[in-house]
Amino acid sequence: MKIVIVGIDPNRLATLSQLLTDALQPERLIKSRETGLLGLAAVVAQELPDLVIVDQLCSNTEQVMQLAPIAAQYPGISYILLGDGMIAETLMHAMHVGVKDVLPMPYPDDRLVAAVKRIEQTRSIGTNIAARAHVSAFIPCKGGSGSTFIATNIAYAMAAEYNKRTLLVDLDWSSGDASLFIAKAPGTSTISDLAKNMSRLDTELLKASAVHILPNLDALEAPESLELGLGVRPEHLDMLLNLAGSTYDCVVFNLGRTFDPVTVRVLDRSHAIVATMQMGIPYLRAAKRVLATTTALGVDEKNTHLIVNRFKANDDIHVEDVEQALSRKVSCLIPSDYATVSGTINRGVPLISSHPRHPISQKLRVVCETHFGMEPTEKRGWFKQFAK
Numbered sequence: 001m002k003i004v005i006v007g008i009d010p011n012r013l014a015t016l017s018q019l020l021t022d023a024l025q026p027e028r029l030i031k032s033r034e035t036g037l038l039g040l041a042a043v044v045a046q047e048l049p050d051l052v053i054v055d056q057l058c059s060n061t062e063q064v065m066q067l068a069p070i071a072a073q074y075p076g077i078s079y080i081l082l083g084d085g086m087i088a089e090t091l092m093h094a095m096h097v098g099v100k101d102v103l104p105m106p107y108p109d110d111r112l113v114a115a116v117k118r119i120e121q122t123r124s125i126g127t128n129i130a131a132r133a134h135v136s137a138f139i140p141c142k143g144g145s146g147s148t149f150i151a152t153n154i155a156y157a158m159a160a161e162y163n164k165r166t167l168l169v170d171l172d173w174s175s176g177d178a179s180l181f182i183a184k185a186p187g188t189s190t191i192s193d194l195a196k197n198m199s200r201l202d203t204e205l206l207k208a209s210a211v212h213i214l215p216n217l218d219a220l221e222a223p224e225s226l227e228l229g230l231g232v233r234p235e236h237l238d239m240l241l242n243l244a245g246s247t248y249d250c251v252v253f254n255l256g257r258t259f260d261p262v263t264v265r266v267l268d269r270s271h272a273i274v275a276t277m278q279m280g281i282p283y284l285r286a287a288k289r290v291l292a293t294t295t296a297l298g299v300d301e302k303n304t305h306l307i308v309n310r311f312k313a314n315d316d317i318h319v320e321d322v323e324q325a326l327s328r329k330v331s332c333l334i335p336s337d338y339a340t341v342s343g344t345i346n347r348g349v350p351l352i353s354s355h356p357r358h359p360i361s362q363k364l365r366v367v368c369e370t371h372f373g374m375e376p377t378e379k380r381g382w383f384k385q386f387a388k
Ligand SMILES: Nc1ncnc2c1ncn2[C@@H]1O[C@H](COP(=O)(O)OP(=O)(O)O)[C@@H](O)[C@H]1O
Pocket: 140, 141, 142, 143, 144, 145, 146, 147, 148, 149, 150, 276, 309, 310, 311, 334, 335, 336, 337, 338, 339, 341, 342, 345, 360
Protein backbone atom coordinates (compact mmCIF):
# COMPACT_ATOMS: atom_id res chain seq x y z
CA MET A 1 0.00 0.00 0.00
CA LYS A 2 1.31 3.41 -0.98
CA ILE A 3 0.50 6.29 1.35
CA VAL A 4 1.06 9.97 0.56
CA ILE A 5 0.77 12.61 3.28
CA VAL A 6 0.03 16.13 2.01
CA GLY A 7 0.01 19.45 3.84
CA ILE A 8 1.66 22.85 4.02
CA ASP A 9 3.46 22.56 7.36
CA PRO A 10 6.80 20.79 6.83
CA ASN A 11 7.23 20.09 10.55
CA ARG A 12 3.90 18.33 10.79
CA LEU A 13 4.59 16.40 7.59
CA ALA A 14 7.86 15.17 9.10
CA THR A 15 6.17 14.15 12.38
CA LEU A 16 3.32 12.36 10.60
CA SER A 17 5.70 10.64 8.25
CA GLN A 18 7.84 9.46 11.19
CA LEU A 19 4.80 8.18 13.09
CA LEU A 20 3.58 6.10 10.16
CA THR A 21 7.05 4.92 9.15
CA ASP A 22 7.75 3.62 12.68
CA ALA A 23 4.44 1.79 12.86
CA LEU A 24 3.90 0.60 9.32
CA GLN A 25 7.09 0.14 7.36
CA PRO A 26 8.48 -1.81 5.57
CA GLU A 27 5.24 -3.19 4.04
CA ARG A 28 3.91 0.24 3.11
CA LEU A 29 5.51 2.93 1.03
CA ILE A 30 5.11 6.25 2.85
CA LYS A 31 5.84 9.62 1.26
CA SER A 32 5.07 13.19 2.17
CA ARG A 33 4.54 16.09 -0.21
CA GLU A 34 4.38 19.75 0.73
CA THR A 35 1.40 21.23 -1.07
CA GLY A 36 -1.82 23.14 -0.55
CA LEU A 37 -5.22 21.98 -1.73
CA LEU A 38 -4.65 23.42 -5.20
CA GLY A 39 -1.63 21.21 -5.79
CA LEU A 40 -3.34 18.04 -4.54
CA ALA A 41 -4.63 16.87 -7.94
CA ALA A 42 -1.12 17.06 -9.41
CA VAL A 43 0.36 15.11 -6.47
CA VAL A 44 -2.30 12.41 -6.81
CA ALA A 45 -1.73 12.16 -10.57
CA GLN A 46 2.01 11.86 -10.05
CA GLU A 47 2.06 9.47 -7.12
CA LEU A 48 -1.07 7.39 -7.78
CA PRO A 49 -1.19 6.35 -4.13
CA ASP A 50 -3.68 3.99 -2.46
CA LEU A 51 -4.25 6.37 0.45
CA VAL A 52 -3.89 10.15 0.78
CA ILE A 53 -3.66 11.70 4.25
CA VAL A 54 -4.66 15.34 3.95
CA ASP A 55 -3.24 17.35 6.84
CA GLN A 56 -5.31 20.38 7.86
CA LEU A 57 -6.25 21.42 4.32
CA CYS A 58 -9.93 20.44 4.36
CA SER A 59 -11.99 21.67 7.25
CA ASN A 60 -14.97 23.37 5.59
CA THR A 61 -17.39 22.14 2.94
CA GLU A 62 -15.90 24.25 0.17
CA GLN A 63 -12.46 22.75 0.77
CA VAL A 64 -13.85 19.23 1.01
CA MET A 65 -15.71 19.66 -2.28
CA GLN A 66 -12.38 20.35 -3.99
CA LEU A 67 -11.59 16.69 -3.39
CA ALA A 68 -14.65 15.58 -5.37
CA PRO A 69 -13.19 15.85 -8.92
CA ILE A 70 -9.96 14.14 -7.82
CA ALA A 71 -11.90 11.33 -6.13
CA ALA A 72 -14.05 10.93 -9.25
CA GLN A 73 -11.02 10.79 -11.55
CA TYR A 74 -9.12 8.28 -9.39
CA PRO A 75 -11.82 6.17 -7.79
CA GLY A 76 -9.36 3.68 -6.27
CA ILE A 77 -7.84 6.12 -3.78
CA SER A 78 -8.90 6.45 -0.13
CA TYR A 79 -8.59 9.64 1.93
CA ILE A 80 -8.08 10.45 5.58
CA LEU A 81 -8.57 14.07 6.61
CA LEU A 82 -6.76 15.50 9.63
CA GLY A 83 -8.27 18.66 11.04
CA ASP A 84 -10.38 20.16 13.74
CA GLY A 85 -13.74 21.85 13.84
CA MET A 86 -15.54 20.11 11.01
CA ILE A 87 -19.30 20.56 11.18
CA ALA A 88 -21.71 17.68 10.49
CA GLU A 89 -22.62 18.96 7.02
CA THR A 90 -18.94 19.05 6.00
CA LEU A 91 -18.43 15.56 7.40
CA MET A 92 -21.33 14.31 5.32
CA HIS A 93 -19.86 15.85 2.15
CA ALA A 94 -16.50 14.31 3.02
CA MET A 95 -18.15 10.91 3.27
CA HIS A 96 -19.84 11.37 -0.10
CA VAL A 97 -16.61 12.17 -1.90
CA GLY A 98 -15.09 8.98 -0.53
CA VAL A 99 -13.23 10.17 2.57
CA LYS A 100 -12.80 7.13 4.82
CA ASP A 101 -11.89 8.80 8.09
CA VAL A 102 -11.70 12.28 9.62
CA LEU A 103 -9.43 12.59 12.63
CA PRO A 104 -9.95 15.77 14.60
CA MET A 105 -6.73 16.05 16.47
CA PRO A 106 -4.15 18.70 17.04
CA TYR A 107 -1.27 16.24 17.00
CA PRO A 108 -0.95 12.90 15.25
CA ASP A 109 -1.12 9.80 17.41
CA ASP A 110 -1.93 6.08 17.30
CA ARG A 111 -5.44 6.79 16.09
CA LEU A 112 -3.98 7.63 12.70
CA VAL A 113 -2.08 4.33 12.54
CA ALA A 114 -5.29 2.47 13.50
CA ALA A 115 -7.26 4.33 10.80
CA VAL A 116 -4.68 3.42 8.14
CA LYS A 117 -4.79 -0.24 9.17
CA ARG A 118 -8.59 -0.22 9.11
CA ILE A 119 -8.64 1.16 5.57
CA GLU A 120 -6.06 -1.35 4.46
CA GLN A 121 -8.11 -4.18 5.88
CA THR A 122 -11.36 -3.20 4.20
CA ARG A 123 -9.95 -2.18 0.86
CA SER A 124 -6.90 -4.35 0.42
CA ILE A 125 -5.80 -1.92 -2.28
CA GLY A 126 -2.33 -2.21 -3.63
CA THR A 127 -1.57 -5.39 -1.76
CA ASN A 128 -1.44 -8.72 -3.42
CA ILE A 129 -4.37 -10.12 -1.46
CA ALA A 130 -6.28 -10.66 -4.72
CA ALA A 131 -3.90 -13.47 -5.49
CA ARG A 132 -5.56 -15.43 -2.69
CA ALA A 133 -8.87 -15.76 -4.53
CA HIS A 134 -9.04 -18.17 -7.42
CA VAL A 135 -10.31 -16.21 -10.43
CA SER A 136 -11.91 -17.99 -13.36
CA ALA A 137 -13.54 -16.64 -16.52
CA PHE A 138 -16.09 -18.47 -18.67
CA ILE A 139 -16.41 -17.46 -22.33
CA PRO A 140 -18.92 -18.83 -24.83
CA CYS A 141 -17.20 -19.43 -28.17
CA LYS A 142 -20.58 -18.67 -29.71
CA GLY A 143 -23.89 -17.64 -28.14
CA GLY A 144 -25.82 -20.62 -26.83
CA SER A 145 -22.74 -22.77 -26.19
CA GLY A 146 -23.88 -23.37 -22.60
CA SER A 147 -21.15 -21.25 -21.02
CA THR A 148 -23.43 -19.50 -18.53
CA PHE A 149 -25.07 -22.78 -17.55
CA ILE A 150 -21.62 -24.24 -16.84
CA ALA A 151 -20.24 -21.10 -15.09
CA THR A 152 -23.22 -20.76 -12.77
CA ASN A 153 -23.32 -24.45 -11.83
CA ILE A 154 -19.59 -24.45 -11.20
CA ALA A 155 -19.86 -21.32 -9.01
CA TYR A 156 -22.63 -23.08 -7.08
CA ALA A 157 -20.54 -26.25 -6.74
CA MET A 158 -17.53 -24.29 -5.46
CA ALA A 159 -19.66 -22.87 -2.66
CA ALA A 160 -21.95 -25.81 -1.88
CA GLU A 161 -19.67 -28.76 -2.47
CA TYR A 162 -16.15 -27.43 -2.01
CA ASN A 163 -16.92 -25.00 0.83
CA LYS A 164 -15.42 -22.01 -0.95
CA ARG A 165 -16.69 -18.46 -0.37
CA THR A 166 -17.61 -17.68 -3.95
CA LEU A 167 -18.55 -14.56 -5.89
CA LEU A 168 -20.19 -14.93 -9.30
CA VAL A 169 -19.82 -11.80 -11.44
CA ASP A 170 -21.92 -11.43 -14.57
CA LEU A 171 -20.25 -9.26 -17.20
CA ASP A 172 -22.45 -10.28 -20.11
CA TRP A 173 -24.19 -7.00 -20.86
CA SER A 174 -26.29 -8.56 -23.62
CA SER A 175 -28.02 -11.25 -21.54
CA GLY A 176 -27.32 -10.30 -17.94
CA ASP A 177 -29.25 -13.13 -16.39
CA ALA A 178 -26.56 -15.45 -15.04
CA SER A 179 -27.71 -15.44 -11.42
CA LEU A 180 -31.21 -16.49 -12.53
CA PHE A 181 -29.76 -19.81 -13.73
CA ILE A 182 -29.29 -20.71 -10.06
CA ALA A 183 -31.49 -18.28 -8.12
CA LYS A 184 -35.22 -17.72 -8.14
CA ALA A 185 -35.35 -13.92 -8.07
CA PRO A 186 -33.09 -11.16 -9.40
CA GLY A 187 -31.31 -8.71 -7.09
CA THR A 188 -32.00 -5.02 -6.81
CA SER A 189 -28.66 -3.64 -7.97
CA THR A 190 -26.04 -4.46 -10.57
CA ILE A 191 -22.32 -4.14 -11.13
CA SER A 192 -22.91 -0.84 -12.95
CA ASP A 193 -24.54 0.59 -9.79
CA LEU A 194 -21.46 -0.57 -7.90
CA ALA A 195 -19.18 1.03 -10.51
CA LYS A 196 -20.87 4.38 -9.89
CA ASN A 197 -19.95 4.14 -6.20
CA MET A 198 -16.44 2.75 -6.55
CA SER A 199 -14.91 5.47 -4.40
CA ARG A 200 -16.92 4.05 -1.48
CA LEU A 201 -16.21 0.41 -2.25
CA ASP A 202 -15.73 -1.78 0.78
CA THR A 203 -16.88 -5.25 1.82
CA GLU A 204 -20.18 -3.90 3.11
CA LEU A 205 -21.04 -2.15 -0.16
CA LEU A 206 -19.98 -5.18 -2.19
CA LYS A 207 -22.19 -7.48 -0.10
CA ALA A 208 -25.08 -5.02 -0.28
CA SER A 209 -24.83 -4.92 -4.09
CA ALA A 210 -24.90 -8.70 -4.51
CA VAL A 211 -27.65 -11.34 -4.56
CA HIS A 212 -27.11 -13.88 -1.80
CA ILE A 213 -27.71 -17.31 -3.27
CA LEU A 214 -26.14 -19.35 -0.45
CA PRO A 215 -24.52 -18.17 2.77
CA ASN A 216 -21.18 -18.52 0.96
CA LEU A 217 -22.31 -17.70 -2.59
CA ASP A 218 -23.01 -14.15 -3.78
CA ALA A 219 -23.67 -12.91 -7.30
CA LEU A 220 -23.07 -9.48 -8.80
CA GLU A 221 -25.53 -9.08 -11.63
CA ALA A 222 -25.00 -7.41 -15.00
CA PRO A 223 -27.05 -4.33 -15.91
CA GLU A 224 -29.95 -4.74 -18.32
CA SER A 225 -28.35 -2.67 -21.06
CA LEU A 226 -25.12 -2.36 -22.97
CA GLU A 227 -25.16 1.36 -22.26
CA LEU A 228 -25.07 0.83 -18.50
CA GLY A 229 -22.34 -1.76 -18.96
CA LEU A 230 -20.16 0.94 -20.52
CA GLY A 231 -19.92 2.60 -17.09
CA VAL A 232 -17.90 -0.36 -15.82
CA ARG A 233 -14.20 0.25 -16.48
CA PRO A 234 -11.12 -1.98 -16.24
CA GLU A 235 -9.86 -0.20 -13.11
CA HIS A 236 -13.19 -0.97 -11.43
CA LEU A 237 -12.49 -4.65 -12.05
CA ASP A 238 -9.08 -4.27 -10.42
CA MET A 239 -10.61 -2.67 -7.37
CA LEU A 240 -13.34 -5.27 -7.20
CA LEU A 241 -10.83 -8.11 -7.46
CA ASN A 242 -8.51 -6.57 -4.89
CA LEU A 243 -11.36 -6.38 -2.42
CA ALA A 244 -12.93 -9.72 -3.37
CA GLY A 245 -9.54 -11.34 -2.79
CA SER A 246 -9.92 -10.79 0.94
CA THR A 247 -13.63 -11.66 1.12
CA TYR A 248 -13.97 -14.65 -1.19
CA ASP A 249 -11.99 -17.79 -2.04
CA CYS A 250 -13.20 -17.94 -5.64
CA VAL A 251 -14.42 -15.36 -8.14
CA VAL A 252 -16.22 -16.70 -11.21
CA PHE A 253 -16.80 -14.39 -14.18
CA ASN A 254 -19.57 -15.05 -16.67
CA LEU A 255 -18.50 -13.30 -19.89
CA GLY A 256 -20.32 -12.58 -23.13
CA ARG A 257 -19.02 -13.16 -26.63
CA THR A 258 -17.36 -9.82 -27.24
CA PHE A 259 -13.92 -8.82 -26.05
CA ASP A 260 -13.74 -5.31 -24.62
CA PRO A 261 -11.28 -3.59 -22.26
CA VAL A 262 -13.15 -4.91 -19.22
CA THR A 263 -13.16 -8.50 -20.53
CA VAL A 264 -9.48 -8.24 -21.38
CA ARG A 265 -8.70 -7.10 -17.83
CA VAL A 266 -10.66 -10.05 -16.45
CA LEU A 267 -8.77 -12.48 -18.69
CA ASP A 268 -5.51 -10.91 -17.59
CA ARG A 269 -6.37 -11.46 -13.92
CA SER A 270 -7.83 -14.97 -14.29
CA HIS A 271 -6.08 -18.10 -13.14
CA ALA A 272 -8.26 -20.25 -15.39
CA ILE A 273 -10.17 -19.44 -18.56
CA VAL A 274 -12.84 -21.81 -19.77
CA ALA A 275 -14.01 -21.53 -23.37
CA THR A 276 -17.18 -23.49 -24.12
CA MET A 277 -18.17 -24.74 -27.55
CA GLN A 278 -20.37 -27.40 -29.10
CA MET A 279 -19.67 -29.80 -31.92
CA GLY A 280 -20.32 -28.16 -35.29
CA ILE A 281 -18.47 -26.12 -37.87
CA PRO A 282 -19.77 -22.68 -36.75
CA TYR A 283 -18.67 -23.44 -33.17
CA LEU A 284 -15.31 -24.65 -34.42
CA ARG A 285 -14.72 -21.41 -36.30
CA ALA A 286 -15.81 -19.39 -33.30
CA ALA A 287 -13.55 -21.40 -30.98
CA LYS A 288 -10.61 -20.75 -33.27
CA ARG A 289 -11.24 -17.02 -32.99
CA VAL A 290 -11.57 -17.11 -29.20
CA LEU A 291 -8.40 -19.16 -28.73
CA ALA A 292 -6.48 -16.94 -31.16
CA THR A 293 -7.59 -13.92 -29.13
CA THR A 294 -6.59 -15.40 -25.76
CA THR A 295 -3.20 -16.36 -27.23
CA ALA A 296 -2.75 -12.86 -28.65
CA LEU A 297 -3.54 -11.45 -25.21
CA GLY A 298 -0.71 -13.50 -23.80
CA VAL A 299 -2.84 -15.96 -21.81
CA ASP A 300 -0.82 -19.06 -21.02
CA GLU A 301 -2.16 -22.05 -22.97
CA LYS A 302 -2.08 -24.25 -19.90
CA ASN A 303 -4.59 -21.94 -18.20
CA THR A 304 -7.10 -22.07 -21.06
CA HIS A 305 -9.50 -25.00 -20.97
CA LEU A 306 -11.72 -25.98 -23.85
CA ILE A 307 -15.04 -27.62 -22.98
CA VAL A 308 -17.23 -29.30 -25.56
CA ASN A 309 -20.80 -29.04 -24.29
CA ARG A 310 -23.86 -31.03 -25.41
CA PHE A 311 -21.53 -33.75 -26.57
CA LYS A 312 -23.06 -36.77 -28.33
CA ALA A 313 -20.80 -39.69 -29.15
CA ASN A 314 -22.49 -40.21 -32.54
CA ASP A 315 -21.87 -36.66 -33.83
CA ASP A 316 -20.52 -36.29 -37.39
CA ILE A 317 -17.53 -34.41 -36.07
CA HIS A 318 -15.22 -36.24 -33.68
CA VAL A 319 -13.25 -34.85 -30.77
CA GLU A 320 -10.01 -35.64 -32.60
CA ASP A 321 -11.17 -33.45 -35.52
CA VAL A 322 -11.80 -30.56 -33.13
CA GLU A 323 -8.44 -31.02 -31.43
CA GLN A 324 -6.64 -31.17 -34.74
CA ALA A 325 -8.41 -28.12 -36.16
CA LEU A 326 -7.70 -26.06 -33.03
CA SER A 327 -4.30 -27.56 -32.17
CA ARG A 328 -5.62 -27.86 -28.61
CA LYS A 329 -6.73 -30.70 -26.40
CA VAL A 330 -10.40 -30.70 -25.43
CA SER A 331 -10.33 -30.77 -21.66
CA CYS A 332 -13.87 -31.95 -20.92
CA LEU A 333 -16.88 -33.37 -22.74
CA ILE A 334 -20.24 -32.52 -21.19
CA PRO A 335 -23.17 -34.64 -22.28
CA SER A 336 -26.39 -33.26 -23.72
CA ASP A 337 -29.71 -33.43 -21.89
CA TYR A 338 -31.87 -30.55 -23.01
CA ALA A 339 -35.00 -31.41 -21.02
CA THR A 340 -33.19 -31.67 -17.69
CA VAL A 341 -30.88 -28.69 -18.25
CA SER A 342 -33.55 -26.29 -19.46
CA GLY A 343 -35.91 -27.53 -16.71
CA THR A 344 -33.42 -26.56 -14.01
CA ILE A 345 -32.62 -23.21 -15.69
CA ASN A 346 -36.34 -22.37 -15.92
CA ARG A 347 -36.77 -23.13 -12.23
CA GLY A 348 -33.64 -21.21 -11.24
CA VAL A 349 -32.22 -24.31 -9.59
CA PRO A 350 -28.64 -25.50 -10.14
CA LEU A 351 -28.58 -28.89 -11.81
CA ILE A 352 -25.61 -29.86 -9.67
CA SER A 353 -27.81 -29.66 -6.55
CA SER A 354 -31.12 -30.91 -7.96
CA HIS A 355 -29.49 -33.77 -9.89
CA PRO A 356 -26.22 -34.43 -8.02
CA ARG A 357 -25.64 -37.81 -9.69
CA HIS A 358 -26.49 -36.66 -13.23
CA PRO A 359 -23.59 -37.27 -15.67
CA ILE A 360 -23.42 -33.49 -16.31
CA SER A 361 -23.00 -32.82 -12.56
CA GLN A 362 -20.26 -35.40 -12.39
CA LYS A 363 -18.43 -33.80 -15.31
CA LEU A 364 -18.72 -30.36 -13.74
CA ARG A 365 -17.03 -31.71 -10.59
CA VAL A 366 -14.23 -33.03 -12.78
CA VAL A 367 -13.76 -29.49 -14.13
CA CYS A 368 -13.68 -28.09 -10.56
CA GLU A 369 -11.15 -30.64 -9.40
CA THR A 370 -8.87 -30.97 -12.40
CA HIS A 371 -8.91 -27.42 -13.79
CA PHE A 372 -9.45 -25.38 -10.63
CA GLY A 373 -7.68 -27.58 -8.09
CA MET A 374 -10.75 -27.97 -5.84
CA GLU A 375 -10.41 -30.69 -3.26
CA PRO A 376 -13.45 -32.82 -2.41
CA THR A 377 -14.68 -32.14 1.13
CA GLU A 378 -16.35 -34.63 3.46
CA LYS A 379 -19.75 -33.05 2.73
CA ARG A 380 -19.29 -33.48 -0.98
CA GLY A 381 -18.63 -37.21 -0.62
CA TRP A 382 -22.25 -37.75 0.40
CA PHE A 383 -22.31 -41.23 -1.03
CA LYS A 384 -19.59 -42.15 1.44
CA GLN A 385 -22.00 -41.38 4.25
CA PHE A 386 -24.50 -43.88 2.85
CA ALA A 387 -21.77 -46.45 2.58
CA LYS A 388 -20.93 -46.16 6.29
N1 LIG B 1 -25.36 -29.88 -21.58
C1 LIG B 1 -26.45 -29.36 -22.09
N2 LIG B 1 -27.44 -30.14 -22.62
C2 LIG B 1 -28.55 -29.60 -23.14
N3 LIG B 1 -28.81 -28.30 -23.19
C3 LIG B 1 -27.90 -27.45 -22.71
C4 LIG B 1 -26.68 -27.93 -22.12
N4 LIG B 1 -25.99 -26.85 -21.70
C5 LIG B 1 -26.71 -25.76 -22.02
N5 LIG B 1 -27.86 -26.13 -22.63
C6 LIG B 1 -28.91 -25.22 -23.15
O1 LIG B 1 -28.29 -24.21 -23.92
C7 LIG B 1 -28.94 -22.98 -23.71
C8 LIG B 1 -27.92 -21.87 -23.77
O2 LIG B 1 -27.10 -21.95 -22.62
P1 LIG B 1 -26.31 -20.67 -22.06
O3 LIG B 1 -25.59 -21.16 -20.88
O4 LIG B 1 -27.20 -19.51 -21.91
O5 LIG B 1 -25.31 -20.42 -23.26
P2 LIG B 1 -24.21 -19.25 -23.47
O6 LIG B 1 -23.96 -18.64 -22.13
O7 LIG B 1 -23.03 -19.96 -24.02
O8 LIG B 1 -24.80 -18.29 -24.44
C9 LIG B 1 -29.65 -23.08 -22.36
O9 LIG B 1 -30.93 -22.57 -22.44
C10 LIG B 1 -29.67 -24.53 -22.03
O10 LIG B 1 -30.97 -25.00 -22.03
